Amino acid sequence: MSKVVVANDHGAVELTARIVDFLKGEGYEVNYLGTAENKSVDYPDMAKLACDEFKRGGYEFGILCCGTGIGISISANKIKGIRCALPQNCFAAQMAKEHNDANFLAFGGRIDYSDDVIDMLKAYIGTQTSQDERHARRREKMMALEG
Ligand code: RB5
Numbered sequence: 001m002s003k004v005v006v007a008n009d010h011g012a013v014e015l016t017a018r019i020v021d022f023l024k025g026e027g028y029e030v031n032y033l034g035t036a037e038n039k040s041v042d043y044p045d046m047a048k049l050a051c052d053e054f055k056r057g058g059y060e061f062g063i064l065c066c067g068t069g070i071g072i073s074i075s076a077n078k079i080k081g082i083r084c085a086l087p088q089n090c091f092a093a094q095m096a097k098e099h100n101d102a103n104f105l106a107f108g109g110r111i112d113y114s115d116d117v118i119d120m121l122k123a124y125i126g127t128q129t130s131q132d133e134r135h136a137r138r139r140e141k142m143m144a145l146e147g
Pocket of ligand 1: 009010011012043066067068069070071072
């Protein structure tokens with residue numbers, strides 16, 4: 001069974017619950033790290049928790065949510081090996097997998113998206129990473145920026 005790690009701050013409790021339900025319904029084993037409460041937590045802490053867990057291995061991808069998705073995605077992208085995309089619609093979610101091979105997706109619980117987050121997730125899951133030389137080269141260059 002494919003595994004997904006999921007974490008969020010207090011700005012996206014309901015959205016994250018929807019995502020977890022969807023993933024479980026699709027047959028994923030979900031390691032949900034919280035927070036399931038509206039009590040304030042710091043998004044960098046939640047990003048670190050999920051990314052550290054992802055890097056222990058065995059996960060297909062990870063999901064991070066905060067109020068906008070911005071703070072938690074920036075935090076995740078500070079961590080070596082993490083490519084966290086913040087898609088704004090289904091096309092971007094598809095490209096995040098196809099071109100960027102994003103291993104995390106971030107979403108905002110307080111954002112009005114034109115596409116439903118679950119549809120974005122479906123677009124990501126249903127897409128293969130392109131093995132085309134130019135995309136592979138760009139991904140390598142992107143990761144080399146980590147230093
Ligand atoms: C928390 O209030 C909020 O700042 C956070 O959820 C997120 O939107 C940050 O980028």
